[in-house]
């Protein structure tokens with residue numbers, strides 16, 4: 001995979017290939033972007049590579065809206081910020097934000113507190129991100145094999161997020177960095193209205209991309225032995 005070298009302003013020209021394993025081990029979330037605009041041809045190449053992602057039944061149930069209109073971008077930022085404040089409030093209350101198993105009353109209490117103050121950061125600058133890609137899933141095409149279980153359903157998303165991650169990896173190969181965001185989904189109805197996304201489209205993410213200000217750093221991830229076991233979930237650690 002190609003990786004930007006040194007000066008991000010020269011990143012597109014200075015791209016060099018990264019071995020796949022190294023790319024998989026070092027592609028972290030990037031939220032700080034240089035002012036360098038990203039050419040549409042680069043974004044088109046990223047999507048052209050990402051479209052080879054797998055999906056259940058090869059349904060390729062994704063739709064992408066490239067957000068260019070400044071007013072729409074500002075609107076999405078406002079919606080993002082709303083979710084971000086709720087996220088921070090739940091974190092401050094010691095909750096795993098929006099975990100399906102959460103006590104909803106504890107969540108409501110957390111959200112009733114004044115939001116913790118956060119400095120201007122990624123959320124506040126969301127509209128300034130060089131590339132914003134709204135990713136929708138066409139629910140009529142998803143093989144959501146767990147849709148009839150009483151628990152929270154997530155198998156449908158498994159047909160969309162490999163594509164989202166392939167966008168981030170393909171973007172890295174172009175010298176870009178980025179992050180998958182799901183915060184705007186808290187305001188899905190408003191995002192759908194804003195972007196004229198009809199049913200049965202569902203908002204899966206808004207992906208932020210741009211030329212990174214910082215090079216990737218060492219990622220913090222739990223070791224294999226902490227999540228892999230042999231034969232049963234309570235079996236001996238694997239790896």
Ligand SMILES: Cc1cc2nc3c(=O)[nH]c(=O)nc-3n(C[C@H](O)[C@H](O)[C@H](O)COP(=O)(O)O)c2cc1C
Pocket residue numbers: 027028029030031122179180181182183184219220
């Ligand atoms: C499904 C998904 C949703 C995410 N949503 C957001 C988000 O809304 N906002 C954000 O800033 N980062 C979001 N992230 C990025 C995660 O915070 C990030 O991958 C994780 O904290 C690891 O960070 P690192 O790569 O810097 O180690 C999301 C990542 C995934 C895979």
